[in-house]
Amino acid sequence: MLDPTRLAVVSVLSSARWAEFAFVRSTVAVSASALSKQIGKLEDRGYADVRRGYVGKRPGPGSTSRTADSPHWNGT
Known part of the structure; x- marks a missing residue:
C-alpha cells in the first residue's frame, strides 16, 4: 500500500x-x-470493486468503486 499512486487512488x-x-x-x-x-x-485485495462497461459491442469506459462491505472501509 506504500505506492504513491495507489495511495492517491485510495x-x-x-x-x-x-x-x-x-x-x-x-x-x-x-x-x-x-x-x-493499481486498480487491479x-x-x-478487496479495496475496490470494478464494473466494466461496454460501448456497443466493445469494452468501454468502466467505473471503479470502493467496496462498501469490505473490512477495509468504514462503511461510509
Missing part, C-alpha cells in the same frame, strides 16, 4: 461511493495503464 475513492475510471485517471494524473495496474492490485 484517497480519491475514499471520498466517493464510486468513480469513473477517466475521472480517477485525470485526478491522479497517471496513464491509463498505470491506473489499471486494489481489487485483488
Whole structure:
C-alpha cells in the first residue's frame, strides 16, 4: 500500500461511493495503464470493486468503486 499512486487512488475513492475510471485517471494524473495496474492490485485485495462497461459491442469506459462491505472501509 506504500505506492504513491495507489495511495492517491485510495484517497480519491475514499471520498466517493464510486468513480469513473477517466475521472480517477485525470485526478491522479497517471496513464491509463498505470491506473489499471493499481486498480487491479486494489481489487485483488478487496479495496475496490470494478464494473466494466461496454460501448456497443466493445469494452468501454468502466467505473471503479470502493467496496462498501469490505473490512477495509468504514462503511461510509
